Amino acid sequence: MIAVQISKAGGNFEVVERPIPEPGRGQVRIKVDACGVCHSDVLVKEGLWPGIQYPRVPGHEIAGRVDKIGPDVTLWKQGQRVGVGWHGGHCFECEPCRRGDFVLCQREKVTAIHFDGGYQEYMVAPAEAVASMPDDLPADQAAPLLCAGITVYNSLRNSGARGGDLVAVQGIGGLGHLGIQYARQMGFRTVAIGRGADKQGLAKKLGAHEYIDGAAGSPAEALQKLGGAKVILATAPDSKAMSALIDGVAPNGKLLVVGAGFEPLSITPLQLIPGRKAIQGWPSGTARDSEDTLLYSALTGVRPMIERYPLEKAAEGYQQMIGGKARFRVVLTMS
Numbered sequence: 151m152i153a154v155q156i157s158k159a160g161g162n163f164e165v166v167e168r169p170i171p172e173p174g175r176g177q178v179r180i181k182v183d184a185c186g187v188c189h190s191d192v193l194v195k196e197g198l199w200p201g202i203q204y205p206r207v208p209g210h211e212i213a214g215r216v217d218k219i220g221p222d223v224t225l226w227k228q229g230q231r232v233g234v235g236w237h238g239g240h241c242f243e244c245e246p247c248r249r250g251d252f253v254l255c256q257r258e259k260v261t262a263i264h265f266d267g268g269y270q271e272y273m274v275a276p277a278e279a280v281a282s283m284p285d286d287l288p289a290d291q292a293a294p295l296l297c298a299g300i301t302v303y304n305s306l307r308n309s310g311a312r313g314g315d316l317v318a319v320q321g322i323g324g325l326g327h328l329g330i331q332y333a334r335q336m337g338f339r340t341v342a343i344g345r346g347a348d349k350q351g352l353a354k355k356l357g358a359h360e361y362i363d364g365a366a367g368s369p370a371e372a373l374q375k376l377g378g379a380k381v382i383l384a385t386a387p388d389s390k391a392m393s394a395l396i397d398g399v400a401p402n403g404k405l406l407v408v409g410a411g412f413e414p415l416s417i418t419p420l421q422l423i424p425g426r427k428a429i430q431g432w433p434s435g436t437a438r439d440s441e442d443t444l445l446y447s448a449l450t451g452v453r454p455m456i457e458r459y460p461l462e463k464a465a466e467g468y469q470q471m472i473g474g475k476a477r478f479r480v481v482l483t484m485s
């Protein structure tokens with residue numbers, strides 16, 4: 151089979167031939183139909199996650215079909231349409247696992263970090279990392295929902311916001327263009343925050359009731375004029391812009407952080423205390439959360455905007471993504 155691997159930190163994408171992997175105990179082999187290219191693939195490409203063993207195949211937005219079942223797997227059937235996302239398995243024994251909070255597993259496996267991901271024709275995954283995929287969702291549309299989609303869907307549905315509440319989505323990119331759609335479908339008064347007047351049309355098309363041009367003035371002030379946001383979903387990894395949003399949060403509201411930046415947020419305690427405001431981070435979710443994401447998307451028509459590349463052109467697709475040129479998610483498709 152064809153695989154695209156990185157053989158050292160900072161190395162290039164190499165298109166190689168490999169034997170089709172065999173599923174071990176508790177694992178399934180998946181015939182990959184499509185794999186999304188996520189910004190977090192940079193962790194594998196550049197070796198930014200400690201302890202990665204190379205060569206490693208990137209890709210944690212995998213849509214495909216169960217191809218072979220390893221010993222002791224009872225949940226999955228051959229030929230079943232499935233997906234795998236960022237959360238690649240858990241130990242069932244640590245403290246969070248014993249409480250059923252698998253995504254916080256202290257020995258969490260991450261797809262494409264701890265085992266090879268989806269930039270290849272076949273991959274092997276732990277059975278507990280597999281999500282079933284509805285038939286009416288094409289693989290290339292489903293793939294980005296398994297990291298970008300689940301992250302915004304799962305954070306919003308657990309945010310405490312209720313129908314009619316004002317929810318703002320900062321950033322109209324890979325995460326944000328999905329966040330706006332989900333917020334609208336969940337019944338929130340949806341406000342998109344972008345940069346530039348030219349983004350307004352797209353924001354409205356995605357379902358935003360209101361658009362705030364962050365380049366034209368203070369988004370926090372604009373939000374306060376609308377009554378303040380119960381939740382601001384911060385998707386653009388710009389810590390300065392994110393920090394400035396806290397003053398747009400309504401009393402008892404929260405800044406919900408999913409855009410993974412490296413710079414510190416700068417927010418004073420006095421910006422939080424009087425309004426009893428919170429800042430919360432959110433990781434993606436479990437395989438079962440992925441299933442909910444896929445089903446909800448199939449039901450409501452939430453879809454990613456994608457650019458397709460054949461697997462062999464993974465390097466080109468990655469360049470498009472890392473250069474910020476993709477509108478909005480790059481997806482590798484297998485021939």
Ligand SMILES: [Zn+2]
Pocket residue numbers: 240241242243244245246247248254255256257258
């Ligand atoms: Zn655990």
Ligand SMILES: [Zn+2]
Pocket residue numbers: 188189190191210236297298
């Ligand atoms: Zn991702």
